[in-house]
Each structure stands twice: as structure tokens, then as C-alpha cells.
Amino acid sequence: MIPPNSSLVKYENPVLVSKNTDKKTPRARALKVSPSAPGGSGPVPSPPAKQKQPSLEAKSNTQPTDEILNSLLPPREWTENNQLWVQQVSSTPATRIDVINLQELLDLKLQQRQARETGICPVRRELYSQCFDELIRQVTINCAERGLLLLRVRDEIRMTIAAYQTLYESSVAFGMRKALQAEQGKADMERMIQELEQDKRDLERQVNELKAKCDQTEKRAAEQRQVEEKKHAEEIQFLKRTNQQLKTQLEGIIAPKKQ
Template sequence: AKSLKGVQQSSDCSVIPCPPAKGKPCGGEQKTSQQTEDILNSILPPREWTENGQLWIQHVSSTPATRLDVVNLQEELDRRLQQRQARETGICPVRRELYNQVFDELIRQVTINCAERGLLLLRVRDEIRMTIAAYQTLYESSVAFGMRKALQAEQGRADMERMIADLEQDKRDLERQVHELKTKCEHIEKRAAEQRQLEEKKHQEEIQFLKRNNQQLKESRDVIYPHTVKKNSSQNVSCQCQNSGVISSMDPPMNCSLLTKMFKKPCLGMTDSVEVFYRRKSDMTKCEHIEKRAAEQRQLEEKKHQEEIQFLKRNNQQLKDGDDWKLWLETMQEMAANRCQWLNVRLTD
């Protein structure tokens, strides 16, 4: 208010006009002065306030400014900037308010001399204020947006830390399960190797036993029937009877009766030996079949063990690379269940 010039005041509710200046002409110049005052009132509206029950109105002065007034205005601006400790750089509301007052005073001075130039400066002032208001709104919205993003980041950080802790716990559990499964796999492989050794030893013993029995049967056959060439016992008996020359001239019925009487006991002994021989031969065939099945079974077991080892290696690599833990765990559990089922079937067999 102190920077404004030519203040007019009234003590009641009505506005008291100023007395005409001395030597001021009437007519066109007075009309121009009145038009200038109207423009000033539109640019800088009068101030109104109530004090002690009286309405006071303060108008803008229409007195032209001199060079000395401009110098005093500059000095007053510097003094108030220093007095109110306005910042020289950056955003400062105090500096902005003082410069707005100075700009309004300059518009008033220019409008008194040239109304059109004053109106143009008024448009410039309004444009500057609108730009500053837009920047202020943008700044406030950006600050609010930044605050929201910061809060969301803090919340997301807590969730992320909790997720990281859960994943680390899952990783430790999976590593423990991998260690347990590896230990179990090694134990199963060790037991399978021991079982294969026992089975091989048992098979070798059975083979040696059958070979010894076969050799003993061959020796017994050679001792009992040194001249036996045919396969079945009936052909051997007829061959011996014909080669002996004892009953070659007899009739067939008589030959059969004599054959029955003369070789009854040897035929009985030979039949038992042949039965034992074929039984041993069947045992040898069975032994060979058992060996073949055991070899095939060992090959299948070794192949399955190699597949399980490769599967465990791949899963271990996936565990190190940080793949899907749940899928890997389900696969490992399914593999362990299949392995247990296979072992149960194997033990049952």
C-alpha cells in the first residue's frame, strides 16, 4: 500500500471525489484523465476495508511519475528485499510478491502516459501470472505424484523383501531336500550294488553246483553204460541185445520176454539214470534262463540308475540356476515315489 501513489480515502460509505487541481483545464483533457482513471481502476481495482465502523476505499493515484520516483522505487525495492530476507535465487514467495508490486507500479506509470501500452503490459502480466500458476500446479501435482510413488515403492519394497525371504527359505528347504535325496539315492545305489553282488554270487554258486552235478552224471553214465550211443533208453537196450548175438535168432515175442528177464534190473537202473540226467539238463536250462534274466535285469537296473543320476544332475543344475522350485520339487517327489514303487515291486519279485 505504501508503494501506491495518490491515495484517496473517505470516512463514510460514500466516495468523496478529489478536488480539481489548480490550473487543470476542463473539457477534452478532463475526459481523457477520467478515462485514464477508469483504466487504472480496471487494471488495479480500488481497495475496500472497514475500520471503526467506517468503510474506507483506496484508489490508485493517477499522478504521473518522474525520474526521481523511479529511482526511489528501485531503492525501496532493494531495501525491502534486504529487510524481508528474500532469496536471490530459486523459488522465493517474498521476492515474487515484491516484484509483483513493482511491476504493478510500472504498469500504473506507463498507463498514465499511454493507456494502450498499459493495457498491453497488463496482458503480459496476466500471461506471466497464468504461466507461473500452471507451473505451480504442475509442481504440486508432480510432488504429490512423487510422494505416492515413494509410498508405493516403500510398500513394494517391504513386499519384495518378504518375498525374497520366502524364496531364500524355499531355496534352503529345496537344497536340504536335494541333499536328502542324494543321500537316499546313494544309499539305494549301494544297496542295489550289494544285492547285485549277492545275486551274482548266488548265481555263480548255482552254476558251479549244476556243472559239478552234470559232470558227475556224465561220469556215472560212462561207468554204467560205456557203449551207449543212442539218446533214449529203449533204443540203447535194443542195440545191446542185437549186438550181443545171444538172442538174435529168436522170435520177436521170445526176444521181448528174454529181454525183459535178462535186462530187467539194468533197464530199471538205466531209466533212473536217464531221468536224473534229463532232470539235470532241465536244471541247466533253467540256470541259463535265470542267468539270462539276471543279466537283463542288471542292464535295466544300470540303465535306470544312469537315468536317475542324469536326472539328479539336471535338477541340481536347475536348482543352481534358480528355476521353478515347486515344479522341480514335485518332479523329485514323483521320481522318489516311482523309485520306491519300483523297489517294492523288485523286492516282491
């Protein structure tokens, strides 16, 4: 017989329920309970009574603790060699030594499974959840009402953790979408940068061409100005010489008359 994975919750010895794999109703399974387990498995307690879903107000007077334990911590079931085995939680009251052993076993499992001491760690969360279930089992045996209240606290904690997990997954998905959008936007921006750089190179080439044209125009204008200034200076010199000649001729004409 291969038992299920070990847990911090204390269970009774497994009980053989059915020898075939056909689907049975819970009533039929309860009628097929075998009072003995395979050889070498040790003594097995009597088969469990027909399970119900009792409320705290209408629980039966016969074995109310077992029914409440089965409703709080459902039995484990597994199949081996076409045989269905069921293992219920233990209804044995816990002592102070059991609590100390539970603490030591919790520390040992945390060390063996290399659970992280800080941050999010599924292993640490699983082990502490098992430890809390075992504490609920121990408390329920002594006081059913206190156990049911602890069950409400456990369910509320799990619901809160599930809500935070959903929120975390949603935020991760939102971050991934934003990252993909950023990657797409990055490609568009890179393409736009390349286009703008090409436009910049074209404009710089145009600026250089216009500067060259401007320099050529200024150079031609300077040369033309120098030619015009030279021509103007020559015209002034010609006019001055002509004026001087006319003045000399005029003085030559006027001088004989005065004599």
C-alpha cells in the same frame, strides 16, 4: 489507523468511506465518502469519483487516467473500528528519481525479506510483481494505451506462471501416487520374497534329503556289489578246485589203461 501491508506500488492517502459495517452497494459507498481522515494522518485528497469499468474506446474525458488506473490496479480496502477505509493508487506522474528510488526500494526489500536469488521464491516473485505493477502505473499516467498493453503482458505472464504451477502440483501429486504405489508394491514384493525364500529353504531341505538317500543307496549298492563279487570269486575258486579234482581223477582213471 492501521494501513495495509506496504507495497512497492505508490498509493494515495487512505480515505474514510463508511462508518458502519453494513453491506453497502458501490453507489452507496461512493455517497458516504468522508472528506477528511483521522487527526495526524496528514492531508487527504478529495474523494474519488464514482468508479466505472471504462474501455479504451469509450472512456470519459473527465479524469480518464484515474479510471484506467482504478481498473488496472483496484483500490485497497480494509476495516478498522467499524470504519471502512479505501486507498487508491497514486495518479502523480513519476520522475527519474522515483524510478531510481523504486529500484533501491526493491533491492532493500529483497534483502530485508531474505528472498532467494535463484530458484523458486514466492517472496521474490511477489516483490517483482509489485514492482511491475508500479511500472504499469507510471507508464499508464503518461500513456494509457501503453499501460493497457503492459497489463495484457502482466496477465499473460501470470496466466503462464499459474499454468506451470498447476502442472507442477499435478506432477507432485502424480509422483506421490506413484510413491505410494511403489510402497505398496514394495510390501507385496517383500512378502513374495519371503515366500520364495521359504520355498527355497524347503527345496534345499528336500535336495539334502534326496542326496542323503542317494548316498545311502549308493553305499548299499556298493556293499551288495562287494558281497556279490566276493561270492562270485568264491564260486569261481570252488569251480576251479572241483575242475582240478575232476581232472586229477580223470587222469588217474586214464593212466592204468594205457599201461
